[in-house]
Amino acid sequence: MKRIYVPAAIAAALGVVLSLSLSVRAQTASDTPYMSKCAGCHGSDGAGSAMGKAMGAHDFTSAEVQQMSDAQLSDIITNGKSKMPAYGKSLKPDDIKGLVAYIRTLKK
Template identity: 50%
Template sequence: MEQIIGRMATATIFIFLAALAFPSGLRAQNDAAKTFKTNCTLCHGEDGSANTPTGKALKARDLRSDEVQKQTDAQLAAIITKGSGKMPAFGSKFSPDMIKSLVAYIRQLPKK
């Protein structure tokens, strides 16, 4: 029994250290990817194409398209924060930092 607890404690410490060692920039990107997946894909699709039943019904644009990508980071961040048309506002749900990470995530969608 003591051995099992010891092993569990070692595993916990190991996971903790691994999380700390992870470069924080990369972690922010991963968080953005996760956040996008859980909050945005319903309408925008995993790849940002909006090729989903909801995306089509609401006429969301392809996030990879020039029309979207030519907008500035500040413009995209404002749309995510305040919403636009049928796009819900996320300003009360996410920190400005997370919204910045989401914009960065949208920026790299065309490169996928």
């Protein structure tokens, strides 16, 4: 009788492992604040989506944006600028710091 339960136990264990690895994968790239909040206008690569460019967003990979100081970038993210929405209320200061650091990684 005991044998019947072994495959069921293995299947249950595999199910747990699979769902764990799936939830871990969901945490990567597409789940970062940048991808969920910014990429719609600034593009997944920072160069700007068609919509973002039409609104006047600048290419994050360009010298023009990279020359701005960390303080200027975080100020724009926190307080917004013309069509750029303000994120000071919806993001924590640490998240904004992380986003500035992320923008730095986009430099060509």
